[in-house]
Each structure stands twice: as structure tokens, then as C-alpha cells.
Amino acid sequence: MSTPYAKLPAWADYGLIPLINLSVAFIVAGFVVMLVGENPFRAAVILVEGAFGKGTGIAFTLFYATTFIFTGLSVAVAAHCSLFNIGTEGQAYIGGLGIALVCLSLDSVMPWWVIFPIAIVAAAAFGALWGLIPAYLQAKRGSHIVITTIMFNFIAASVMVYLLVGPLKPAGSQAPQTRNFLAGAELPKLNWIIELFGAKIRSAPLNICFLLALVMAFLIWLLIWRTRLGYEMRTYGHSPKAARYAGISETRIIITAMMISGALAGMMALNPVMGDQHNVAIDFVSGAGYVGIAVALMGRLHPVGIVLAAILFGMLYQGGAELAFEMPAISRDMIVIIQGLVILFAGALEHMFRPYIQALFASVSPKSVGMQAVNGKGA
Amino acid sequence: MAQAAIELIGINKSFGAVRANRDINLEVARGTIHGIVGENGAGKSTLMSILYGFYQADSGEIRVGGKPVSISTSNDAIALGIGMVHQHFMLVDNFTVLENVILGAENDALLKSSIAKARSELDRLEREYGLEVDPDAVIEELPVGLQQRVEILKALYRGAEILILDEPTGVLTPAEADHLFRILKQLKDQGKTIVLITHKLREIMAITDTVSVMRQGTMVATRVTKETTVGELAELMVGRRVLLRVEKGQSEAGAVKLSVKNLTVKDSRGVTMVDNVSFDVRGGEIVGIAGVAGNGQSELLEAISGIRHAVSGEVMLEGKPIDLTGKADPGELRDRGLAHVPEDRHHVGLVLAFEENENSILGYHDDERYLKGPFLDVDAIMADAKDKIEKYDIRPGNPRLKTANFSGGNQQKIVLAREMEQDPGVLIVGQPTRGVDVGAIEFIHKRLIAMRDQGKAVLVVSVELDEIRSLSDRILVMFAGRVVGERGPEATEGELGLLMAGVEHQEAAE
Ligand SMILES: Nc1ncnc2c1ncn2[C@@H]1O[C@H](COP(=O)(O)OP(=O)(O)OP(=O)(O)O)[C@@H](O)[C@H]1O
Ligand SMILES: [Mg+2]
Numbered sequence: 001m002s003t004p005y006a007k008l009p010a011w012a013d014y015g016l017i018p019l020i021n022l023s024v025a026f027i028v029a030g031f032v033v034m035l036v037g038e039n040p041f042r043a044a045v046i047l048v049e050g051a052f053g054k055g056t057g058i059a060f061t062l063f064y065a066t067t068f069i070f071t072g073l074s075v076a077v078a079a080h081c082s083l084f085n086i087g088t089e090g091q092a093y094i095g096g097l098g099i100a101l102v103c104l105s106l107d108s109v110m111p112w113w114v115i116f117p118i119a120i121v122a123a124a125a126f127g128a129l130w131g132l133i134p135a136y137l138q139a140k141r142g143s144h145i146v147i148t149t150i151m152f153n154f155i156a157a158s159v160m161v162y163l164l165v166g167p168l169k170p171a172g173s174q175a176p177q178t179r180n181f182l183a184g185a186e187l188p189k190l191n192w193i194i195e196l197f198g199a200k201i202r203s204a205p206l207n208i209c210f211l212l213a214l215v216m217a218f219l220i221w222l223l224i225w226r227t228r229l230g231y232e233m234r235t236y237g238h239s240p241k242a243a244r245y246a247g248i249s250e251t252r253i254i255i256t257a258m259m260i261s262g263a264l265a266g267m268m269a270l271n272p273v274m275g276d277q278h279n280v281a282i283d284f285v286s287g288a289g290y291v292g293i294a295v296a297l298m299g300r301l302h303p304v305g306i307v308l309a310a311i312l313f314g315m316l317y318q319g320g321a322e323l324a325f326e327m328p329a330i331s332r333d334m335i336v337i338i339q340g341l342v343i344l345f346a347g348a349l350e351h352m353f354r355p356y357i358q359a360l361f362a363s364v365s366p367k368s369v370g371m372q373a374v375n376g377k378g379a
Numbered sequence: 380m381a382q383a384a385i386e387l388i389g390i391n392k393s394f395g396a397v398r399a400n401r402d403i404n405l406e407v408a409r410g411t412i413h414g415i416v417g418e419n420g421a422g423k424s425t426l427m428s429i430l431y432g433f434y435q436a437d438s439g440e441i442r443v444g445g446k447p448v449s450i451s452t453s454n455d456a457i458a459l460g461i462g463m464v465h466q467h468f469m470l471v472d473n474f475t476v477l478e479n480v481i482l483g484a485e486n487d488a489l490l491k492s493s494i495a496k497a498r499s500e501l502d503r504l505e506r507e508y509g510l511e512v513d514p515d516a517v518i519e520e521l522p523v524g525l526q527q528r529v530e531i532l533k534a535l536y537r538g539a540e541i542l543i544l545d546e547p548t549g550v551l552t553p554a555e556a557d558h559l560f561r562i563l564k565q566l567k568d569q570g571k572t573i574v575l576i577t578h579k580l581r582e583i584m585a586i587t588d589t590v591s592v593m594r595q596g597t598m599v600a601t602r603v604t605k606e607t608t609v610g611e612l613a614e615l616m617v618g619r620r621v622l623l624r625v626e627k628g629q630s631e632a633g634a635v636k637l638s639v640k641n642l643t644v645k646d647s648r649g650v651t652m653v654d655n656v657s658f659d660v661r662g663g664e665i666v667g668i669a670g671v672a673g674n675g676q677s678e679l680l681e682a683i684s685g686i687r688h689a690v691s692g693e694v695m696l697e698g699k700p701i702d703l704t705g706k707a708d709p710g711e712l713r714d715r716g717l718a719h720v721p722e723d724r725h726h727v728g729l730v731l732a733f734e735e736n737e738n739s740i741l742g743y744h745d746d747e748r749y750l751k752g753p754f755l756d757v758d759a760i761m762a763d764a765k766d767k768i769e770k771y772d773i774r775p776g777n778p779r780l781k782t783a784n785f786s787g788g789n790q791q792k793i794v795l796a797r798e799m800e801q802d803p804g805v806l807i808v809g810q811p812t813r814g815v816d817v818g819a820i821e822f823i824h825k826r827l828i829a830m831r832d833q834g835k836a837v838l839v840v841s842v843e844l845d846e847i848r849s850l851s852d853r854i855l856v857m858f859a860g861r862v863v864g865e866r867g868p869e870a871t872e873g874e875l876g877l878l879m880a881g882v883e884h885q886e887a888a889e
Contacts, residue, residue: 231737247711
């Protein structure tokens with residue numbers, strides 16, 4: 001008996017516990033809002049309305065969610081192989097470089113539907129390459145991936161600053177960014193889908209990267225649970241000794257997992273770069289890589305959970321922006337605090353309430369505290 | 380009968396459709412040692428977990444010292460004077476003995492004063508019960524036998540009057556097990572009550588006063604130990620006669636299939652674990668390696684199976700050398716007909732978090748049978764897993780159940796089924812029946828002998844002398860990394876015991 005607590009039914013595990021964690025996060029956030037002298041209920045209403053009330057809000061929420069799906073999947077893939085990839089941030093940044101090179105050279109001669117696939121490959125390849133080096137160092141030299149990926153975030157930032165104030169900056173421009181892409185490198189918007197439901201949209205950046213993100217979520221599910229490679233990654237993730245026994249090469253599996261993780265991170269850049277800004281600017285990732293860690297944890301490393309968690313964080317971003325606008329006492333930084341609380345309760349303190357809930361379940365109905373039905377002969 | 384320390388009345392517990400405990404009644408008298416035996420998956424651990432507050436019974440009553448109690452957490456159990464020594468120790472590896480003992484029972488905000496108090500209390504307990512351990516030793520540096528003593532001390536320190544031990548001797552050497560039993564007897568003499576779960580019927584006969592037998596979730600019999608026999612207990616457990624020693628014909632040894640020459644293996648600290656070992660295993664024979672745990676057997680197996688780097692020597696599989704640099708691909712060795720049942724099924728042979736069907740392809744997951752291009756062929760894997768479940772009587776027969784939720788013996792069957800069903804030419808097996816019930820031991824032994832009779836080369840490493848003697852056609856004894864003797868299956872236990880203790884070896888060296 002290695003587990004001190006019995007299992008909960010699946011619905012409580014995947015529904016009730018996240019809901020409780022989230023509620024607690026919002027209650028604590030409510031106190032913070034009270035502390036600055038605002039009404040927490042009105043703040044909550046503004047937040048939710050800002051995110052889902054109008055068509056434009058929904059479009060923005062989904063636009064942010066798209067970014068977080070990519071980074072969340074990136075973190076999750078590595079985590080299934082027990083690698084803590086903190087480098088999603090830098091890998092996404094370098095992915096942006098790949099996109100910039102493709103778009104800047106092709107946008108005048110080709111339509112978007114030719115450039116897009118090429119840019120996807122470039123983004124993935126650049127991100128994968130940025131994941132490869134720490135992976136190689138871990139596999140061959142034993143340098144810890146957490147340390148190296150953090151360092152590579154800084155290196156990525158420096159490289160990009162150098163390029164964006166130097167070679168990639170158009171002559172004569174003051175802004176540290178590439179020139180704006182031409183129409184050939186602009187992705188179609190998806191706002192019409194929301195408009196189909198009758199909502200009005202002024203202007204919002206939701207674009208076809210959202211669909212790409214959903215496709216990737218499905219492909220990652222396939223990869224992890226339905227392919228040989230995913231099987232090997234999970235084996236290594238649960239037990240390196242068992243992987244060794246099973247003839248799974250440690251070097252190969254670490255490098256492969258990190259490259260896939262890096263590729264997903266790199267693809268994140270498609271959304272803001274080709275879908276919204278139409279240029280690559282300094283610091284365009286702005287923390288989305290770190291949010292990916294929270295999204296992956298909250299989504300229990302499962303693509304469906306990650307999509308849901310990404311939408312939640314998209315809501316916090318969009319609704320938070322509205323809130324900062326509507327309530328002057330609440331600054332941008334307060335929004336970050338609220339986001340931090342969600343990460344704290346849903347991610348870091350995920351198991352805080354579990355024992356109590358288990359005790360509760362055990363006393364109310366002991367039968368429910370077990371595994372799902374087993375149709376064996378019994379023993 | 381003396382007053383009952385524990386009474387369990389009408390206990391029921393189900394996990395989904397599996398009824399792990401049905402209407403269990405059990406009474407244990409104060410100041411006695413009570414044994415519980417039963418097949419793998421009979422529900423022994425579940426019952427004790429209910430008593431210790433890990434699980435809640437669906438229905439039934441628990442009485443401690445005659446009073447009805449409700450135990451919903453292990454803290455409740457501890458408060459009632461119930462202590463448990465877990466099969467997998469729950470100690471903090473890099474803490475000292477003292478720190479582990481007081482962990483969770485510190486009663487002052489300042490550690491310093493409670494440490495001083497704890498030290499004298501620990502000292503008293505050690506003296507009173509003959510449980511010597513150095514309070515300042517770090518856990519990870521202690522041998523398992525001593526770690527177990529720390530677990531016992533931990534329970535006593537919390538005031539345990541009733542001590543539950545779940546398969547305590549599975550990991551112990553025979554000498555350590557003897558010492559444990561002396562301690563248990565002493566505890567009993569001091570009035571403590573002990574519940575002992577074990578698969579080794581000999582231990583039951585040696586130390587318990589009364590014994591209960593469980594089968595498929597029910598309590599089928601309780602006996603006074605003096606009035607029963609090993610044969611009767613085995614029969615009660617399994618519901619049929621059990622062969623405690625499987626019959627086998629004369630071996631017909633053929634060509635050499637596995638050949639080890641001058642193999643030397645060092646561990647990570649540079650200590651020689653396997654010292655210039657040579658032997659052959661022929662097709663159609665079982666070679667058994669006996670020895671007290673820790674004399675190089677594990678390293679030997681790992682080197683042969685390509686997992687561990689060897690310093691020097693040569694291993695030939697079917698006439699071709701195995702890469703001993705530690706870079707050998709175990710997958711390739713599998714293709715060449717080497718199957719390996721590792722000693723440590725929890726960390727090496729299985730991924731406990733996987734579903735049963737996923738484990739039934741571990742190591743063979745790149746076999747075409749289980750794949751459709753890069754994808755796993757889920758239907759084929761499932762059908763294959765069901766097939767093995769059927770053949771090896773793995774219970775519960777659900778290939779989607781998480782492997783951690785199978786009982787120990789059934790986990791072992793999952794590994795054996797996987798390795799044996801690949802039809803390997805050479806099979807190496809570490810501790811084939813650790814934690815496995817008598818019925819399953821008989822089954823596993825029959826299977827191993829059937830492999831032999833099909834002309835396979837079988838190498839078995841076991842710390843159980845009985846097992847080695849009943850399976851092997853030839854017995855090699857390892858001591859301090861060397862093979863110190865070879866005997867036939869007729870060798871007596873005493874003779875092998877002396878070899879295992881290194882006696883003859885030392886005399887020869889002088
Ligand atoms: N958490 C769980 N979920 C589902 N089934 C479980 C769980 N724990 C135990 N079982 C099942 O309950 C039955 C009894 O298991 P238990 O561990 O009590 O057996 P045991 O008698 O201790 O066996 P062993 O001798 O192998 O240790 C088994 O069929 C097992 O698979
Ligand atoms: Mg058990």
C-alpha cells in the first residue's frame with residue numbers, strides 16, 4: 001500500500017477538484033480586490049463580461065488561448081518524458097525568428113496559403129533546434145534541463161535583441177522590430193465564425209492558428225497515447241530504469257521529446273507574428289512560455305485539459321485587460337497577481353484540498369472511493 | 380482465550396466489481412502472534428489497510444480492546460495503538476534513524492528538546508526489545524534489515540500495542556529474518572499483539588500462535604498453529620492440493636546457449652561486485668544461483684542482460700558475444716532470444732503507472748505484432764494481453780486496470796507471462812517468486828521446468844534455498860562476488876548454507 005489516500009472517482013478528480021481550486025483562487029483574489037477598495041463582485045462581472053460578454057471579447061480570449069495551447073502542449077510533451085522544459089519562452093522567441101526569415105523573404109512573391117506551411121515548418125524547426133541543445137547537454141553531459149533551458153531563454157532574448165536592433169531592423173527605423181509583412185504573410189482571421197453566432201466584432205486578432213492549435217492538441221494526444229514513440233516517452237517519464245530495461249535509448253528519447261516540445265513552442269509564435277502583429281518585435285512572447293507551465297499543470301498534461309486551461313488563461317488575459325481599463329484602482333500588476341493566484345492554487349497547490357475531499361467522500365460513501373469498475377473474475 | 384486485542388466483524392470492501400474483502404470476521408487475542416496467509420489478491424493487504432485507516436470498509440465493525448472504534452485515517456489507528464510496518468518502507472532516505480523515528484511525532488515547536496527526549500526514549504526501546512540500531516546512522520546507508528527495524532521502532536515510539544507486518548521477510552536475508560523473528564517473540568513476551576502476513580508457510584509454523592487463511596476475499600479458516608501443517612494451510616489457501624516441490628524429470632542438457640567467462644563487474648563506487656565468474660548454461664537445463672542477497676547476483680544478471688557495464692570478461696549468447704560496455708541494446712538482445720525477468724519488478728520490470736496491457740508489451744513494444752506503422756495496434760495489444768491473462772491466470776482479468784492495483788503475485792505473473800510467451804532461447808530470472816503465493820509458486824515453477832523441457836537454457840537467481848534446490852539441475856553458490864562452489868540438486872541445505880556463508884571459501888583461501 002503505497003498510496004496513503006484512496007482514489008477518487010474520475011469526475012471528482014477531473015472536475016470537482018479543479019473547480020474548488022479555481023474558486024479558492026478567485027475568493028482570495030476577491031480579497032485582494034477588496035484591499036484596494038474595489039467591489040470584488042463587480043470586478044468579477046467585468047472580468048467575465050470582458051472575456052465572454054461581447055464578440056470582440058470572445059475573439060480576444062480565444063486568440064490568447066491559442067498561444068497558451070501551443071505553450072501548454074509544449075510543456076506537457078516534455079513533462080510526459082519527465083523533462084521540465086522551462087525553455088518554452090526562448091524556444092517560442094527563436095521560433096519567431098524562423099517565421100521572420102520566411103515571411104521577409106517570401107511575402108512579396110507568394111500568397112499566405114503557400115507561406116503558412118513553410119512558416120509552420122520554419123517555426124517548428126527553429127524552436128526544435130533551441131530545444132535540442134539543452135536536450136543534448138542533458139542526455140550526454142547530465143546538465144540539468146531546468147538550468148540549461150532557463151539559460152537558453154536568456155540567450156534567445158539576447159540573440160533576438162541583437163537581430164532586431166541590427167540586421168533585421170529596416171534602415172532608418174527607430175523601433176526594434178522587423179518591417180511589417182506584406183499581405184502574403186498575413187493569416188486569415190476567424191472572427192466570422194463568432195459573427196455567425198450573431199455577435200459583432202470590431203477588430204480582433206483571432207486567426208486560423210486557433211484551428212492549427214486544436215489540430216496539434218489532437219495530434220499530441222495521438223502521439224502520447226497511441227504511438228510507439230509516445231509509449232517510449234511515457235515509459236521513460238515514469239521510470240528511467242524500466243526504459244533502460246526495455247531497450248529505450250535515453251539519449252534518443254530525451255532529444256526527441258525536447259525537439260517536439262521545442263517545435264510546439266516555436267509554433268506558438270505563428271499566432272502573434274503572422275496572425276496579429278505582422279512583424280517580429282522585441283519581447284513578443286512576453287511570458288506566454290511561463291504561462292504554458294501553469295496551463296500544462298492545470299490541464300493535467302492532457303490535451304483536452306490543456307485546451308480548457310488555455311481558454312481559462314485567455315479569459316484572465318482578456319478579461320483582466322478590460323478590468324484594468326474599467327477599474328482604475330486595479331492596475332495591470334493586480335491582474336498579474338490574480339493570474340498568479342490561479343497558478344498557485346490550480347498548479348502548485350493542486351493537491352491541497354485533495355485529502356479533505358477524499359476524507360469527505362470516504363465518510364459519505366466509501367464505495368465510491370476506489371477504482372472504476374473492474375470486470376475481472378474478482379479475487 | 381485471552382481478551383481480544385482486535386476484532387473485525389463482517390468487514391466488506393469492494394473496488395469497483397472486485398470484492399477484495401467479503402464479510403470478514405477475525406479475532407486476535409492480546410499478546411499473541413497471529414498469521415494471515417492467502418493467495419495473491421486474496422485481500423490480506425486490503426484488510427490490514429482497513430485496520431490501519433488507509434481504506435474505509437464498505438460495511439462492518441472494528442473493535443479494539445473490546446470497544447467499537449472508527450478508524451478513518453492512520454492517525455486514528457496510531458492513537459488506538461495500532462502500528463504498521465510497510466512492505467515498502469516509508470522512511471526518508473537521507474534522514475537519520477532518530478529523525479525518521481520522530482518524524483510526524485515531534486511534540487514541541489523547537490526540535491531540540493524533542494530530539495533529546497526522543498533519544499532517551501529510543502534508547503530505552505532499543506534496549507527493551509533488542510532492536511539495536513545506531514540512532515545517528517543515515518537510512519540510505521543501512522541494509523534493509525536494519526531499515527525494517529527502524530520501521531518497527533517508529534511504530535513502538537508512537538506507542539503501538541498492536542503491530543501489523545505485511546510480508547516483512549520478502550526483502551530479508553535468512554539471517555535477518557531470524558533476527559526479526561527473535562524480536563517479534565520478544566515483543567510478544569512483553570505483551571504486544573502482532574499480526575503477520577506472509578507467503579512463507581514455514582515462517583507461519585515457526586513463529587505464530589494462530590493463523591487465518593484467506594481465499595478470494597473471504598476468511599476460510601482459522602487454526603491453532605500447532606495443530607495444523609504446511610500442507611493443510613496450502614490446501615486451504617488454494618482450494619486444492621498444492622505440490623510444494625514440483626516434480627521434474629531428468630534434464631537433457633544440449634548445446635551451450637549462454638556462456639559466461641571471467642566476468643568482472645564493479646559498482647559505481649568501484650567496488651568489485653562480480654569477481655571473475657565463469658559458467659555455462661546449456662539448453663534443456665536450469666542453472667540456479669544461490670547466495671545471500673548482495674553477493675553480486677543482481678549485478679551478474681544485469682551485466683548478462685546488457686544493462687550494466689562489465690569491467691572485463693566475456694558473455695556469449697548462442698555462440699555470439701554480448702556487448703558488455705554497458706551500451707548493449709537490450710532490445711537487440713531480446714531479438715537474439717534473451718528474455719529477462721528482473722529482480723526488481725516495481726522499478727525495472729514494470730511501469731506501475733501503466734495499464735496492464737501496456738506492461739504486457741514492455742520491451743517488445745517495437746515488435747511488428749503490436750504496431751501499425753508508428754502507431755500502437757491497440758486491438759492487437761489488448762487481444763494479446765487478454766490471452767496472457769487467460770494463460771497465466773492473472774487476476775483481476777482486466778487488461779485496462781492500472782498495474783499498481785494488482786497484487787504482488789499477479790504483478791510478477793504479468794512480467795513472467797510477457798517474457799515467457801516470447802519463446803526465448805535463453806531465460807534469465809531474478810527472484811522468480813518473491814512475494815508470490817504457494818499456488819502461484821507451483822505454477823511458475825512448472826512453467827520454468829516446461830521451458831527447460833522445451834530445450835531452453837534457464838538461469839535462475841534466488842535467495843530462497845528451497846526454490847533453488849527444487850528447480851535447479853545444477854546449483855552455483857555465490858559469495859562475495861565469486862562462485863564458490865557447484866553442487867547437484869541433491870545438495871543438502873546445510874551444505875549450501877555453509878557455502879553461502881563463505882565458510883568453505885575462507886578455509887580454502889587460508
Ligand atoms: N486500489 C485498488 N483498486 C482496485 N483494485 C484493488 C485496489 N487495491 C487492491 N485491489 C484488488 O483487490 C484485491 C485484493 O488485493 P490485496 O492487495 O488486498 O491482496 P493481497 O492478499 O495482499 O495479495 P498479495 O499477497 O499479492 O499481496 C486484488 O484483486 C487487487 O487487485
Ligand atoms: Mg499484499
